[in-house]
Amino acid sequence: MQLTQGLHRAARINPGGIASIDGNSIRNWGAVARDVSRLAALLKSFGVAQGDRVAVLAANGEHYFDAFFAVFWAGAVIVPLNTRLTVAEISFQLQDVGASLLLVGDGFDAQAEGLAKNLPGLRIERIDEAQSGLRRRASAQDPIEDANRADGDLAGVFYTGGTTGTPKGVMLTHRNLVSVANNLVMMIGFGPDCVNLHCAPMFHLADIGMFSVTMVAGTHVFAQKLDPLTIMQLVAKHRVTHVFTVPAVIDALTLADLAAHDLSSIRMLGYGGSPMPAATIARAQERLPGIEFIQGFGMTEMPSITFLMPEHHRVASGLSKLRTAGVPGYGFEVMVVGPDGKELPRGEVGEIVGRGPCVMLGYWNRPDETAQALRGGWMHSQDAGFMDEDGFITITDRMKDMIVSGAENIYSIEVENALSLHPQVRECAVIGVPDERWGERVHAIIVPVEGEAPEIDDMLAHLSERLARYKCPKSWDVRCDPLPRSPAGKVLKAELRKAYFA
Secondary structure, three states: OOHHHHHHHHHHHOOOOEEEEEOOEEEEHHHHHHHHHHHHHHHHHOOOOOOOEEEEEOOOOHHHHHHHHHHHHOOOEEEEOOOOOOHHHHHHHHHHHOOOEEEEOOOOHHHHHHHHHHOOOOEEEEOOHHHHOHHHHHHOOOOOOOOOOOOOOEEEEEEEOOOOOOOEEEEEEHHHHHHHHHHHHHHHOOOOOOEEEOOOOOOOHHHOHHHHHHHOOOEEEEOOOOOHHHHHHHHHHHOOOEEEEOHHHHHHHHOOOHHHOOOOOOOEEEEOOOOOOHHHHHHHHHHOOOOEEEEEEEEOOEEEEEEEOHHHOOHHHOOOOOOOOEEEOOOOEEEEEOOOOOEOOOOOOEEEEEEOOOOOOEEOOOHHHHHHHOHHHOEEEEEEEEEOOOOOEEEEEEOOOEEEEOOEEEEHHHHHHHHOOOOOEEEEEEEEEEEOOOEEEEEEEEEEOOOOOOOHHHHHHHHHOOOOHHHOOOEEEEOOOOOOEOOOOOEOHHHHHHHHHO
16 A cells, blocks of 8 residues: 555546646646655755654645645654644754654745744755646656655654643654545545645645545645635635635535535535534535545544535435444454453443554654554554444544544643633633534633732633644633542543533
């Protein structure tokens, strides 16, 4: 299983077919393959060797797409960076993974300057056409042979938060990513006539459809910033067939002026991050007749392991499965286990575990945490849920204190660690509370130092220096009473949540 094989195939079977559309730039698959091979040669000229980690900090676009495949072509390992992180957060990840090269896109000048100061030994190159003409520089290179990295070879390191408060690098192999891409082709029905709009950020595994669409020689449509109006304009202009996003965006689309745009080309709206509200589905099927819906559930350590298929989104079906995360994909196994690791009876709540070719190789330089997560040959998700008699998984809670807000994973311990550094905070807890738009929002509960009266604006200014904006609390509770704790001294977050989930 080799990620670049999909690109080779597309260039052979459909060389003149439209591969990518990015603003006024339209390329066919033959051109994309040539651009990628030459960019790989340029990366090699920068000193990138087999197995080196190449990080990318950029917005969605054809340059990011080329970088992904050129890194693989050169035999290196890609490290996509979350564009919403602070310079301090990115610096940690670059140091942790030992990146030899950072490719920076347009609009990230300030971050590049800060990273250059923090990491003077790191080579930084501009990836966008406007600043450095990276493609023009690559065009002067002679194409090189594909390194043909495949199967168990490391393809990428994708950072996710951890219960220790520091991000962990999830190592995914070529086999991992190809197996998920294959599942998407089978489950979604991608074909050579598909036109896929990249709504999810390309640093996120929610955009793994990038590999699936390439496999079938379909068409990629890129846009750096997306809102409901822009999505509708791009769909109408380029006859987009597939859009994958989060429930909040689909909800906004159903409330927009749909009559002003021709959206008849859309075949499927996909989503993840949280279940779809029944009211949104009903409204979407009324206002967007003929469009199918599909949900994918997974985590960085095992992407898209379950799917809720279109037939379970149809109002006529009764929507009895709508709150579930669906069933396992082809070749993937999911089970609900008790503390002893044994499977529980259907309907009984326990920890959701999974195994199959989608499960990560491990955490970068964290053997103990890898062994704990993969014990018994299963990836332990730390999500609590149950399986019904039909094999559908329902997630009921989290066995770790992760907040999912607008499909972004936010780890409460990371926010708490930053908040606890404020001199006016004696103790604090961060929890996820219901939010109509984002599913959950970050809520902070603070017990101040005696005699102090912290200002929320001051707290936010303190956090903004240490955390990405989306991780900062959206609501606050300042109290005098100590936080409830167990005999072992652990904050009882279940007690704190009760008032918000009543």
